[in-house]
Amino acid sequence: xxxxxxxxxxxxxxxxxxxxxxxxxxxxxxxxxxxxxxxxxxxxxxxxxxxxxxxxxxxxxxxxxxxxxxxxxxxxxxxxxxxxxxxxxxxxxxxxxxxxxxxxxxxxxxxxxxxxxxxxxxxxxxxxxxxxxxxxxxxxxxxxxxxxxxxxxxxxxxxxxxxxxxxxxxxxxxxx
Numbered sequence: 001x002x003x004x005x006x007x008x009x010x011x012x013x014x015x016x017x018x019x020x021x022x023x024x025x026x027x028x029x030x031x032x033x034x035x036x037x038x039x040x041x042x043x044x045x046x047x048x049x050x051x052x053x054x055x056x057x058x059x060x061x062x063x064x065x066x067x068x069x070x071x072x073x074x075x076x077x078x079x080x081x082x083x084x085x086x087x088x089x090x091x092x093x094x095x096x097x098x099x100x101x102x103x104x105x106x107x108x109x110x111x112x113x114x115x116x117x118x119x120x121x122x123x124x125x126x127x128x129x130x131x132x133x134x135x136x137x138x139x140x141x142x143x144x145x146x147x148x149x150x151x152x153x154x155x156x157x158x159x160x161x162x163x164x165x166x167x168x169x170x171x172x173x174x175x176x
Contacts, residue, residue, distance in 0.1 A: 006119045006126070007111060013134040013141075014104065017047070020141035020148075029093055034147045035140070038085070043140050045088040045096045046081065051103045054132035055110060061125045062114065107133070 001009075021029070021040045029040045038046070057067040074080040088096070111129070118125040 001119050001126075003112065003114070003116055003119050006129075007108070010108075010111070010134045013137040017137035017141040020144040026093055035143045040144055041093055041096055042085055043144065044100050045091065046085065047137065047140060048096070048100045048103050049081075049084040049088070050132045050136055051107050054129060055103070055107055058110065058114070058125060058128060061128055062118070067128075
């Protein structure tokens with residue numbers, strides 16, 4: 001795989017993720033129960049968090065460093081997800097969307113500037129990028145699509161909503 005192929009793979013997953021919530025009203029974006037207690041808005045903030053984390057740790061990986069383990073720094077990935085969700089809870093829907101778009105653009109710019117040799121084989125860099133992005137987006141896109149299918153048309157609530165921690169649900173999907 002080269003940079004161009006990786007960017008195509010990432011873009012395909014990104015477009016599918018965006019399509020999963022396209023057309024939702026503001027109230028639907030805020031409705032809990034998409035992934036456990038999380039709303040679509042919470043999921044958008046969560047995806048942004050992981051892209052921000054990629055942008056923080058990928059340069060370190062390029063220099064041969066190792067990011068801290070989530071269990072050491074936060075008490076685990078579930079704890080990290082819960083902490084980041086709480087930190088972003090007060091952001092408006094429009095701010096969450098702005099951060100999502102801005103962070104994704106920064107990520108694409110960073111990938112385009114990364115050394116080609118990081119993409120031709122499964123490096124630590126490519127693995128981290130995959131886990132935080134193009135293998136992460138489909139997990140949430142599928143959750144949003146399922147939630148949309150389970151809800152009666154035109155309602156903010158509906159059957160199939162689950163209670164509990166969104167981060168617990170995520171741990172089944174590789175901890176992102």
